[in-house]
């Protein structure tokens with residue numbers, strides 16, 4: 001614990017957190033699919049991690065998740081000293097965050113729960129320590145209403161699994177301090193993530209807004225019997241998904257215009273935007289659609305268990321990262337948080353080195 005933390009100003013005032021590269025202790029609150037994934041990520045990057053989750057059997061589930069993720073993380077390259085032994089599961093939220101230098105909240109996606117939990121975390125965490133929510137869609141403005149110091153609360157939206165997918169979308173709410181947003185972006189970069197820092201709140205942020213459009217159309221097609229789950233998945237993995245791993249949809253479509261690039265692509269295909277391809281209202285998620293999706297996914301899984309699919313996905317993501325030159329630079333992945341701090345002190349605070357080869 002730094003002097004800053006133990007003798008900081010009272011909660012509610014703006015106290016400066018540690019420099020991002022000096023952070024050693026991270027708390028993860030809520031340790032399901034995403035919280036557990038964050039725990040695995042931070043452990044692999046050499047942090048000391050405390051976790052708290054009130055769910056039945058939460059510690060056992062969390063340790064199982066971390067163990068299942070570890071082989072993939074070993075392939076990526078662990079930071080020196082990284083160990084699953086550096087995980088402490090606490091029996092109270094207060095213990096989990098008492099000495100934390102950064103807090104990642106990953107509790108269920110329920111607005112009232114998030115509001116009161118974030119207020120509780122704000123009351124328990126050392127002053128100034130930044131608290132990020134993994135929410136996949138709530139604006140922080142709606143979640144920070146009950147906290148005494150809402151200025152340190154922000155969204156750090158990850159992608160599943162957070163230990164393999166680099167992106168985090170960082171955005172504050174109306175009362176978040178801009179310095180907290182800046183701090184969190186630097187911290188995530190130091191911790192090996194790829195960050196998009198948003199300057200305004202958008203429903204679903206950027207990536208979920210895009211994913212949601214695709215997902216809505218997929219549900220329409222299943223609901224109407226127009227395509228099966230397998231056809232929908234194959235249409236992406238055998239089609240556009242191959243390009244999207246290394247070139248986004250805009251630049252990809254610019255190539256659809258040939259030598260004329262995006263200008264020709266828009267002149268040629270732009271008018272078809274008005275074609276009735278999309279159904280912008282979300283379909284009713286009724287029982288028949290739910291059953292069709294569940295049955296379709298069972299069929300697509302073809303007998304593979306969730307654990308097998310997770311291992312298959314993890315290997316697939318690693319293969320893609322490797323093939324597109326995005327495994328952490330050798331040496332960088334093996335750095336401890338302390339070494340990264342030293343590097344930052346020497347002037348490389350970009351975090352770029354941890355993110356790209």
Ligand SMILES: NC(=O)C1=CN([C@@H]2O[C@H](COP(=O)(O)OP(=O)(O)OC[C@H]3O[C@@H](n4cnc5c(N)ncnc54)[C@H](O)[C@@H]3O)[C@@H](O)[C@H]2O)C=CC1
Nearest residue numbers: 030031032033034035055106107108109134135136158160
């Ligand atoms: N599952 C996904 O693909 C993604 C989820 N997220 C977000 O991450 C957050 C967590 O979602 P998942 O991990 O999928 O859910 P989950 O259901 O797998 O895990 C939630 C965990 O929170 C625990 N919990 C329940 N009440 C709690 C409380 N009061 N305080 C702390 N923990 C509590 C539960 O015991 C459970 O282990 C949500 O905000 C979600 O929107 C973000 C990106 C992707």
Ligand SMILES: C[N+](C)(C)CC(=O)CC(=O)[O-]
Nearest residue numbers: 135136158159160208211
């Ligand atoms: C399904 N989801 C909306 C919770 C997904 C995300 O938020 C991000 C992801 O992992 O794709």
